[in-house]
Amino acid sequence: xxxxxxxxxxxxxxxxxxxxxxxxGFKVILVEEKPTIGGKMAQIDKMFPSNECSTCTILPRxxxxxxxxDMTIVAFAEVKSIDGEAGDFKVKVIKNPRYVDPMKCTACTxxxxxxxxxxxxxxxxxxxxxxxxxxxxxxxxxxxxxxxPEKCTYMLEGKCGDKEVPPCVEVCxxxxxxFDQKPVEVKFNVGAVILATGMDEMRTESLETFxxxxxxxxxxxxxxxxxxxxxxxxGGVIKxxxxxxxxxxxxxxxxxxxxxxxxxxxxxxxxxKERNPDASVAVFFEDxxxxxxxxxxxxxxxxxxxxxxxxxxxxxxxxxxxxxVEISYDKESFNAELxxxxxxxxxxKTTLKLAETIGLELDEWGxxxxxxxxxxxxxxxxxxxxxxxxxxxxxxxxDAIVQACSAAAHAAALLAPxxxxxxxxxxxxxxxPVKPGDEPATLAVICRCGxxxxxxxxxxxxxxxxxxxxxxxRVELTPxxxxxxxIRELLKTKEFNRLVIGACSPKTHENLFFLHxxxxxxxxxxxxxxxxxxxxxxVHSTDKLKATEKAKTLMRMGAKRVAMLESLENIHVxxxxxxxxxxxxxxxxxxxxxxxxxxxxxxxxxKEKNLGHPKENESRIVARMIEELDKNEHVKIYPExxxxxxxxxxxxxxAGIDESGGTETIDIGSVVVATPVDMRAESEKGDFExxxxxxxDDKNFFVGMLGILNPLDFNTDGVFRCGPARKAMGIPDAIIxxxxxxxxxxxxxxxxxxxxxxTISVVVDExxxxxxxxxxxxxxxxxxxxxxxxxxxxxxxxxxxxxICRGCGVCMATCPKEGIFVRHFRPEYFEExxxxxxxxx
Amino acid sequence: MRxxxxxxxxxxxMWDQEDxxxxxxAKKKMGKYEKDGFETRLVREExxxxxxxxxxxxxxxxxxxxxxx
Numbered sequence: 001x002x003x004x005x006x007x008x009x010x011x012x013x014x015x016x017x018x019x020x021x022x023x024x025g026f027k028v029i030l031v032e033e034k035p036t037i038g039g040k041m042a043q044i045d046k047m048f049p050s051n052e053c054s055t056c057t058i059l060p061r062x063x064x065x066x067x068x069x070d071m072t073i074v075a076f077a078e079v080k081s082i083d084g085e086a087g088d089f090k091v092k093v094i095k096n097p098r099y100v101d102p103m104k105c106t107a108c109t110x111x112x113x114x115x116x117x118x119x120x121x122x123x124x125x126x127x128x129x130x131x132x133x134x135x136x137x138x139x140x141x142x143x144x145x146x147x148x149p150e151k152c153t154y155m156l157e158g159k160c161g162d163k164e165v166p167p168c169v170e171v172c173x174x175x176x177x178x179f180d181q182k183p184v185e186v187k188f189n190v191g192a193v194i195l196a197t198g199m200d201e202m203r204t205e206s207l208e209t210f211x212x213x214x215x216x217x218x219x220x221x222x223x224x225x226x227x228x229x230x231x232x233x234x235g236g237v238i239k240x241x242x243x244x245x246x247x248x249x250x251x252x253x254x255x256x257x258x259x260x261x262x263x264x265x266x267x268x269x270x271x272x273k274e275r276n277p278d279a280s281v282a283v284f285f286e287d288x289x290x291x292x293x294x295x296x297x298x299x300x301x302x303x304x305x306x307x308x309x310x311x312x313x314x315x316x317x318x319x320x321x322x323x324x325v326e327i328s329y330d331k332e333s334f335n336a337e338l339x340x341x342x343x344x345x346x347x348x349k350t351t352l353k354l355a356e357t358i359g360l361e362l363d364e365w366g367x368x369x370x371x372x373x374x375x376x377x378x379x380x381x382x383x384x385x386x387x388x389x390x391x392x393x394x395x396x397x398x399d400a401i402v403q404a405c406s407a408a409a410h411a412a413a414l415l416a417p418x419x420x421x422x423x424x425x426x427x428x429x430x431x432x433p434v435k436p437g438d439e440p441a442t443l444a445v446i447c448r449c450g451x452x453x454x455x456x457x458x459x460x461x462x463x464x465x466x467x468x469x470x471x472x473x474r475v476e477l478t479p480x481x482x483x484x485x486x487i488r489e490l491l492k493t494k495e496f497n498r499l500v501i502g503a504c505s506p507k508t509h510e511n512l513f514f515l516h517x518x519x520x521x522x523x524x525x526x527x528x529x530x531x532x533x534x535x536x537x538x539v540h541s542t543d544k545l546k547a548t549e550k551a552k553t554l555m556r557m558g559a560k561r562v563a564m565l566e567s568l569e570n571i572h573v574x575x576x577x578x579x580x581x582x583x584x585x586x587x588x589x590x591x592x593x594x595x596x597x598x599x600x601x602x603x604x605x606x607k608e609k610n611l612g613h614p615k616e617n618e619s620r621i622v623a624r625m626i627e628e629l630d631k632n633e634h635v636k637i638y639p640e641x642x643x644x645x646x647x648x649x650x651x652x653x654x655a656g657i658d659e660s661g662g663t664e665t666i667d668i669g670s671v672v673v674a675t676p677v678d679m680r681a682e683s684e685k686g687d688f689e690x691x692x693x694x695x696x697d698d699k700n701f702f703v704g705m706l707g708i709l710n711p712l713d714f715n716t717d718g719v720f721r722c723g724p725a726r727k728a729m730g731i732p733d734a735i736i737x738x739x740x741x742x743x744x745x746x747x748x749x750x751x752x753x754x755x756x757x758x759t760i761s762v763v764v765d766e767x768x769x770x771x772x773x774x775x776x777x778x779x780x781x782x783x784x785x786x787x788x789x790x791x792x793x794x795x796x797x798x799x800x801x802x803x804i805c806r807g808c809g810v811c812m813a814t815c816p817k818e819g820i821f822v823r824h825f826r827p828e829y830f831e832e833x834x835x836x837x838x839x840x841x
Numbered sequence: 842m843r844x845x846x847x848x849x850x851x852x853x854x855m856w857d858q859e860d861x862x863x864x865x866x867a868k869k870k871m872g873k874y875e876k877d878g879f880e881t882r883l884v885r886e887e888x889x890x891x892x893x894x895x896x897x898x899x900x901x902x903x904x905x906x907x908x909x910x
Contacts, residue, residue, distance in 0.1 A: 765846050765855065772901045785898040788855035789874055796898065797846075799853040 001087040002191035003027060003418035005411045008079055008354065011039020012058065012397050013389025013404040014196030015065060016709070020408035023747035026415065027070045027422040029188050031093055033350050035076040035137035035146055036124075037062055039198050042140050043124065045228035045236075047397050048267040049298035050708045055231055056508060057709060059140070063482060063512040066141045069424040075142055078350070080185065082193060082358050086384025086414060091188045097181035098146035099155070100134070104176035107136075107143045108479045111177070114167035116160065120151050122233065126223040128241070129233030134168050134177075139231045143480060147177070155179060191418060192384045192411035195368060196404065197354060199390035202346035210252060210341055211317045215325055216241060218317070221251070221264045221342040228271045238275060238338075242323060246337035248280040250327055252315055253342040258394040259289040261342045266299055268340065269307045282308040282334055284315050284327070293699075293727070295396075345394040358382065367393050376621065377732045378407050386410045398711045405712065405740030412746055413597035419750065430521050433567075434497045440471040440563040443496035444555070447481030447503035449533055456537035458548040462502070465552045469559040471498065482509055484516035491520025498526050498565070500558045502551070504533040523567035525758070525824055530558035557833040564829050568758040573803050575651035576669040577601060577749045582643050582688070584611040586622050586731050587723020588674035590738035591745070593625050596632035598746055603666055604629070605638040605657055619731045638664075646671065646688040649804040650718030651754050655688065669718065669749040672741045673702060676724045692716050693781065701726055712741050717804070720744045759824040760805040761812070763798045768819030770796020774811035780804050783811060847893055849882045854893035861890040 005021050007014045010032035018028045036042070042062075044054045065071055080092040117133035124138040133152040134145050147168075149155045160166035169177050201220050211218035217240050219227075230236035239245055249272050251265035265283045272281055290296050303309060312329045317339065320326040325339040347366035355362050360380055363369045368380065368387040378386050388407035389400035412419070444466045448454035459477065466475045473496060478486035481503045491499065499517055503509065506529045514524040532551050540547035577600060581592045584606025592604040604611075611626050629635055644656035644663060651669045671692065677700050688694075693716050695703045702721045705713040712720050722741035723734040748754070761782070772785050775798070782805040787796050798820065800811075811820045812827070821827060847854050857874075861867035864883070867890035871881040879894040 763846075770898075772898075772903060775901055785901055786853065786855075787879075787896040787898055789857045789879060789892075789894045790855065791858050795855070797853075797855065799895075 001415060001418045002089075002189055003415060003421035003423070004029065004188075004190045005192045005194060005415070006031065006079075006082075006089065006091050006188060006190040007194045007196060009039065009196035009198055009348075009350065009389070009391065010034075010037035010073070010075070011196060011198045011389065011400075012041045012709075013198070013391070013400040013407075014039070014194070015058075015061060016401050016404035017194045017196060017388060017408045017411075018065060018071065019061065020405050020743045020747060021411060022065075022068050022070050024408070024412050024743070024750050025420040025423055026412065027072075027424075029072045029074065029091075029190060030065070031077050031079055032073070032075045033078050035098065035144075036140040036142065037065070037073060037075060038138070038140045040222065041397060042138060043222060043229070044225040045230075045232075045271055046267055047708050048263045049292075049294045049396075050706075051267070051270070051298075052708055055229065057707070060508045060511065061709070062141050063509065067484075067512060067515050069426070070422070073142060074186065076146070077186075079354060079357060082385075086382075087191050089190050089193055089384065091190060091193075093186050093188065095184045095186060097149075097183055098144065099149065099152075099177065099179055099181050100145045100147060101176045101178050101181075102142060102144040104174040105144045106174055106176075106479070106485050107145070107483055108173070109145075110171045110173070111145060111168035114171050116167070117151055117153055120148060125226045125233045126220075128223070128226060143483060145176075147179075191415040192386065194404075194407045194411060195351075195354060195380075195385065195387045195391050196389045196407075197348050197351040197391040199345040199367075199394050200348050202343045204343065206254060207341055207343060210254075210315070211319070211325055211339060212341055215317070215319050215323070215339075217246075217323050217325060217337065218339045218341060221261075221268060221340055224268055224338075224340045228268065228275075236275075238272060240323065240338055244323075244337065245276070246279070247276070248282075248334070248336050249338045249340065250281075250325070250334055250336035251283045251285075251340045251342060252327075253283070253285040254344060255286060256342065256344045257289060258345060259291055259295055260394045260396060261344065262288045262290065263295055263298065263396070265340070265342050266302045266307075270302050270305055273305045273307060277306075281306075282310055282336075284310050284312055284329060286311070286313060345390070347391070351391055358385065360385075363393075365393075367391065376410075377736060378403060378410065384414060398708045401709055402711050402737055402740040405743040406736040409594045409598070409739040409743035409746065412743065413594055416597065416599045427519075429518065431518070431523055432494055432497060432521050434523060434526060436566055438497060440498045441473045441496050442469075442471045442498040442500055442559060442562060443490055444469075444472050444475040444500045444502065444559065445481055445486055445490070446475065446477050446532070446555075447501065448477060448479050449481075449504060453503070453532050453537050456541050456544060456547060457532065457551050458544060461548055462532075462551045462555060466502070466555045466559070469556055471563045472500075472559055482512055484512070484519065487513070487516040488520040491517065491522050494521065497522065498528075498562045500528045500530060500555070500562045502530045502532045502555055502558070505529075505531050525568040526562065526565050528558045528562035528565065530554045553837055556836050560836040561829050561833050564826075564832060565824065568823055571756040571758055571760070571802055573651050573754045573756055575749055575751055575754055576653075576667045578603065578666070578668045579670045579672060579745045579749055580605065580643070580646075580653070580655050580666065580668045581672045581674060582606075583674035583676065583723075583725065584608060584639075585674050585676050585723050585738075586619070586625075586734040587725070587738035587741070588672070589622065589625050589629060590735040591672050591674060591722060591742045592635050592637075592738075593629045593632065594739045594742035595745060596629065596635035598742070598750075599634060600746060600749055602635045603638065603657070603668065604635060605641050605643050607640065607642060609639055611637070611639075621735060622731060625735070643688050646691045649801065650716075650748060652803065653718070670745045671719045672738075672745060673714075673719070673721045673725045674723050674738060674741070677701060677728070692719050694719070712737070712744050718748050756803070757807060759807040759822055760802055761800045761807065761820050761822050763800055763820050764818065765797050767817050768797045768815075769817060770798065771816070772796075772798075773816065774798060774814045774820055777810050777814050779808060779810060780806050782806070843886065843891060847882070847884065849893065852880070852895060854880070854882050854895045857892050857894055859892065861892065864890050866890070867892050
């Protein structure tokens, strides 16, 4: 049985399924038909209903995936065949030629300006924006150039203008260009397959009826997303192709059985209002199809933003003056300078091809069938092949994420005996020893970030200035610092014991730069990121002079701080390989079963005599799961029991289970809450809720972690929620939810130890007098006030729990005596940084 | 140089700042501390016996009302 999984489709579902499996010790091969990963999520501006920036959310996840040693991404490729059986599939993949060797391309972009063929409409932007014949498909990874063979004059005519040797070849230092590259067949042997091929906008003739393709200013919703996106062809400014910024925009949601269409229109209308509050904005729709309360809340919020929502059976359109669109509806009219059509959703071409390749049945809409109750919704008739996300049916990103976790849990359960068998051995670390007091020798790497930084700063001036800063031995300008090439190669010379990177936000890139720094042989805590992009070029894009001055100041502060930093080592916390599931609901049952099938010790506690609700047990899936659960040797069920107190932290909890015969204490590494809402009356609140810092909303559901990619997580590490604990849902979705939570749990308890950042609080006992001002504000409850004896006097100090401290710094800000600080963020660092600005060094 | 704080059995203990020349002296003092509700630990270092103590404060009373400036 193989310990690796093939995931097809690198949108949010495919990426998440991959990440879950990697986290559980499986090797993953991720195949994507486009040259870059991210799917539709990479093309949209903001996600509903949270209104989070899609790029900011997905980019760090992409970079983490691309840097994982057990991850193989095969982009610009398609699956040719899948043979074999569950546990041992043989897969053939055809890699399309890029005409650029991705192993050699450093993404330097030197080839772009010398290419004489320009003005090529960009597919990623649906024809808007222009590229050269050699180009990046999108701003996302893998950031490797490719050549359009139908546009490159050398490939078409054998000559580039009058040159026998094309200029791109002349300037390409790593000799990456390969004009005679052919499609290559690669073979993989995997234990399971996950289909995450997503969805597309349906391009039917009805779009033409509403002006699409006939009038210049009629777009589809996905095309409009590119106009809203800061990384789109207009830099996030809404413009028509004639450069006019529209003052009236309308959406028409075509007959769309899914709520996703209407929600897309709502989100885009809100994005338009955010940019131009005076714009006249209208959404025409037949039905909202809203099935979720949070969608309804988002819609209500939109209605407060002076957006007109007009329910109508149909509209008709005519070309108006100056390229406008005259919309007629219910004997009224609306003059739109831009009309956005929201078509129904269709399966992707990859889905249709795969269905044929693998021999899977599709439903009437062309999605992988949601099967009858005899089958699990994410199972396919072929054992070992699972489906998730919008390939199953159109859905929002958070629902796709839950399904991805569930599909990963299925694959992990199937391949449990092979977990970890194909994981790469961690490379031997050759870290330069750096002791306190060693003379700092700083390497400064400044990232051009395409035009994001280079286009808006006088980088030559910043580079020259940085060279003059104390301890800076070398300054290197790099096209994209996040590819890590310059960082790793220069650090490997061992000439530098500090690194300051002038690039983008640590919020999105810190983990990645940590990894590159460590791979270069430097302790990652001797690295400092200066946010030139967000703090200079993005916010001061109209004033290059001042932005450049600010960039110099920030580099000065960064160089000052990095010289003071100390090497730190990660904290390793042992893990108890067991889980407590609270609630015998379908979610609790499916969670416990999936964990048991994965060979992980699980305790399922529920109040009733029998598992599930009588009505739920009528569901054949639930009844079958209960039967399987009874037989699973890894799951212990506690009927008519209640969870009492839970103490501890991620990887090491201890819980009391109250039964009629007394209380039993169990040790677990993780906890799942799957209790039904009707069992959570105020009077019945379990002690564990307070112990685990869980909160409920006004509808009595548990409040989870913020962020659309975290639907199953609580803010308390190692504790997860699913099913009726988080929202009302039907049985099939509740089962998927429970299995998704099982995947989240397995990511914790399938490991022998957890690795934790050392940036946590340290008490300075000489200064701490136990005033206790820090104790209550600590959001992680990581601090304990203790007394001790000293020369026959009772003294007080504070104890910080390394395992649960999150390093948030609230204690440091609260302490009036400098008696506690967060490692890597000592007050003296900030003092010196400020001094370097105000000139009192 | 003695460590003022030591993590033992996953808990933070503080040195009582005394060097005891015999184990009996140290244990006598430990007994006294334990009577007052302190947890204690004995550490032998450079021929001397050191006593570490801790007692968790369950009721916290702030010195002043509100957050200090």
